[in-house]
Amino acid sequence: MTPSPSIDRRRVLQLGALAGLAAAFAPGMAAAADTPPVRITDLGPAVNNFSLAAGIPVGDRVYVASRNIDPMRIVGYDLTTRKVTSITPGPGISTQLLAADPDDHYLYSAVDERGGAEPGLIRLDLSKPDAPKEDLASLGGLRPYAIAMAPDGVLFFGGQEVGPRLRMYEPAAGALKEITGPDPDVPMIRCLVATEHHVYIGTGASLGATPTSTKAGLFVMDRATGEYTSLLPPEFADAVEVRDIALKGGKLYACATPADGATVAIIDLADPSRYQLLKYSSKFLRLPVFVGDDKVYFNGGTLVELTLSTGVFREIKLQDGEFGEIWGLWERGGSVMAVSAFGLVYQVDPATGQATTYDLVAGGAPADPQLAMSVAAGAGGVYVGGTNAVIRRDLRDGTKTRILAPSEAKDILIHEHVAYFAQYNSIGILAHDPRVDGEWTRKPALLPPDQNRPHQIVWDDQNQVALVGLQSDTRGGGSLMTFDPETSKTTVAVNPIDKTQMVRAVTVQEGLAYLGGQNVGNSGGTVVAWDPIRHRELWRMTPQTKPTGVTGLAVLGHHLYVMCYKGDFFVVDLTTRKVVHTANHGPVVPNYGTLLVSRGQVFCTSSRAFFRFDPRTSERTDLATLDGEWYGIPRSAVDEQGQFYAIRGRNLIRIELEDR
Numbered sequence: 001m002t003p004s005p006s007i008d009r010r011r012v013l014q015l016g017a018l019a020g021l022a023a024a025f026a027p028g029m030a031a032a033a034d035t036p037p038v039r040i041t042d043l044g045p046a047v048n049n050f051s052l053a054a055g056i057p058v059g060d061r062v063y064v065a066s067r068n069i070d071p072m073r074i075v076g077y078d079l080t081t082r083k084v085t086s087i088t089p090g091p092g093i094s095t096q097l098l099a100a101d102p103d104d105h106y107l108y109s110a111v112d113e114r115g116g117a118e119p120g121l122i123r124l125d126l127s128k129p130d131a132p133k134e135d136l137a138s139l140g141g142l143r144p145y146a147i148a149m150a151p152d153g154v155l156f157f158g159g160q161e162v163g164p165r166l167r168m169y170e171p172a173a174g175a176l177k178e179i180t181g182p183d184p185d186v187p188m189i190r191c192l193v194a195t196e197h198h199v200y201i202g203t204g205a206s207l208g209a210t211p212t213s214t215k216a217g218l219f220v221m222d223r224a225t226g227e228y229t230s231l232l233p234p235e236f237a238d239a240v241e242v243r244d245i246a247l248k249g250g251k252l253y254a255c256a257t258p259a260d261g262a263t264v265a266i267i268d269l270a271d272p273s274r275y276q277l278l279k280y281s282s283k284f285l286r287l288p289v290f291v292g293d294d295k296v297y298f299n300g301g302t303l304v305e306l307t308l309s310t311g312v313f314r315e316i317k318l319q320d321g322e323f324g325e326i327w328g329l330w331e332r333g334g335s336v337m338a339v340s341a342f343g344l345v346y347q348v349d350p351a352t353g354q355a356t357t358y359d360l361v362a363g364g365a366p367a368d369p370q371l372a373m374s375v376a377a378g379a380g381g382v383y384v385g386g387t388n389a390v391i392r393r394d395l396r397d398g399t400k401t402r403i404l405a406p407s408e409a410k411d412i413l414i415h416e417h418v419a420y421f422a423q424y425n426s427i428g429i430l431a432h433d434p435r436v437d438g439e440w441t442r443k444p445a446l447l448p449p450d451q452n453r454p455h456q457i458v459w460d461d462q463n464q465v466a467l468v469g470l471q472s473d474t475r476g477g478g479s480l481m482t483f484d485p486e487t488s489k490t491t492v493a494v495n496p497i498d499k500t501q502m503v504r505a506v507t508v509q510e511g512l513a514y515l516g517g518q519n520v521g522n523s524g525g526t527v528v529a530w531d532p533i534r535h536r537e538l539w540r541m542t543p544q545t546k547p548t549g550v551t552g553l554a555v556l557g558h559h560l561y562v563m564c565y566k567g568d569f570f571v572v573d574l575t576t577r578k579v580v581h582t583a584n585h586g587p588v589v590p591n592y593g594t595l596l597v598s599r600g601q602v603f604c605t606s607s608r609a610f611f612r613f614d615p616r617t618s619e620r621t622d623l624a625t626l627d628g629e630w631y632g633i634p635r636s637a638v639d640e641q642g643q644f645y646a647i648r649g650r651n652l653i654r655i656e657l658e659d660r
Contacts, residue, residue, distance in 0.1 A: 055328030055339030204241020518549025
């Protein structure tokens with residue numbers, strides 16, 4: 001294939017015998033002489049975007065924290081000039097936590113260190129032009145999820161860890177102190193509000209839960225004595241977490257989602273036994289912000305208004321565009337300011353839905369290469385999922401379109417010229433037709449309740465439905481969902497493997513699905529043959545002696561190929577249901593390996609390499625080193641011309657084999 005003019009300027013690598021690969025990888029690959037000529041074309045960054053996971057006001061400026069670009073940056077943006085005023089590099093890959101001190105002198109952030117060398121507790125000096133960073137303290141294994149600034153300038157924060165503690169930083173002393181948390185059996189501190197005398201704490205089990213974990217909790221800590229008192233309404237006892245809290249006029253507003261739906265509890269702090277419950281139809285409510293005496297606004301998947309005098313909620317829709325994920329809300333001059341993960345700030349008139357839009361990228365925020373989430377090829381394009389965006393490359397001219405899709409496209413299916421994104425977190429199935437859709441997607445279907453994390457979406461040609469493997473972060477286990485693009489009808493089978501195994505991998509042949517299981521501890525590893533229409537199990541097996549979990553499945557002829565976490569590999573004869581080949585490919589599958597079928601062969605993609613298996617002997621032939629930087633599960637894709645697409649570093653590459 002002759003490269004298009006836009007690709008001529010990029011690096012084209014001609015790989016011949018791949019002797020370097022043969023030396024680098026363990027035995028098990030075919031001899032170099034058996035390796036076909038491979039041409040690799042570097043197509044540049046796979047997905048560029050500026051996304052964010054926190055946003056707060058400081059005067060007329062907005063400070064946001066980037067997500068999924070390297071390094072993480074905290075960016076200052078002036079709403080008056082519409083220009084970025086500072087870009088401060090930070091540790092880690094993202095943070096959800098920003099808090100300014102009472103004098104707007106310092107901006108604090110607590111960042112998940114993820115084993116990095118830089119301290120996670122930092123602050124920016126906003127009095128200086130470039131808002132330079134100061135390292136304050138290391139956080140160890142804490143994954144921070146909650147932060148609050150007290151009126152006296154003392155910072156409190158917490159998050160997920162074993163027996164979560166409350167952290168307190170006193171600027172006058174320059175010291176970080178750990179305080180025993182209110183409940184050693186809860187996995188995480190979820191939200192905080194601090195006053196001069198008290199700290200209010202919402203806890204939960206949305207991440208890191210075990211069978212013995214406590215779920216939702218709501219506490220107040222006396223700052224003088226350290227004593228905790230529970231404020232949890234009994235109606236919240238079955239909720240997974242208290243998601244957010246706010247104070248106004250002697251009342252505590254607490255947001256949770258018990259079994260009967262998202263609820264706000266308005267608790268009288270003078271007598272906590274007196275409270276009012278207001279229910280809404282959304283899955284969650286968070287970021288409560290007050291406008292006047294009668295209105296409260298929330299992030300409820302979109303902007304949601306509560307009129308206190310009537311107890312009535314209503315959804316506010318933008319006249320143009322979408323909110324996407326909202327990571328900051330506050331009041332400004334009677335309007336509601338909403339920070340969108342799309343890299344936008346909206347100033348919204350709640351009465352009309354009209355909004356002034358501030359584009360952070362246009363103002364100078366860095367739209368740098370992100371870690372990839374997914375890749376799919378077909379219908380004249382290649383899609384790569386990132387964070388709050390999917391990039392589509394047109395294969396005719398190399399042009400790129402940024403598609404604003406909230407959160408993360410964990411996997412993508414292209415069917416009948418339409419791309420379907422399996423979208424985390426509980427977003428649903430999003431559709432994009434490049435012939436008619438621009439930068440926005442449509443949502444033809446929701447995900448099943450509590451099944452929030454998609455893993456793989458594949459097409460069942462016989463039954464004319466898409467099959468989606470899912471995981472439940474809050475309840476454990478997972479599900480198989482079917483989706484009909486013609487009618488948008490869905491069905492679901494919850495826990496088709498068992499109560500602990502998610503449906504990590506899915507493949508289908510002649511209307512019969514094969515499900516690969518894994519649990520959060522990288523075990524499980526059950527393969528289930530499943531009728532996706534009748535939702536009926538036909539048989540199951542666990543091929544590994546010490547299961548690590550199934551990460552890739554493929555069917556070729558009457559053989560089922562099974563790739564497991566860290567490289568255990570099996571071939572199953574579907575006629576006899578016996579394992580006929582066993583190998584370990586750990587040197588090239590350090591964690592996840594996924595499979596696809598093309599040219600009458602099975603190909604595997606890991607973060608480290610792209611390779612294939614001989615259909616007769618199942619021997620491995622290594623085709624390309626990748627060292628791909630993934631946020632999700634490494635995948636590759638193949639287009640109608642038989643050209644493969646994968647991630648090398650943070651770039652998209654095209655792999656062409658000359659033995660077609």
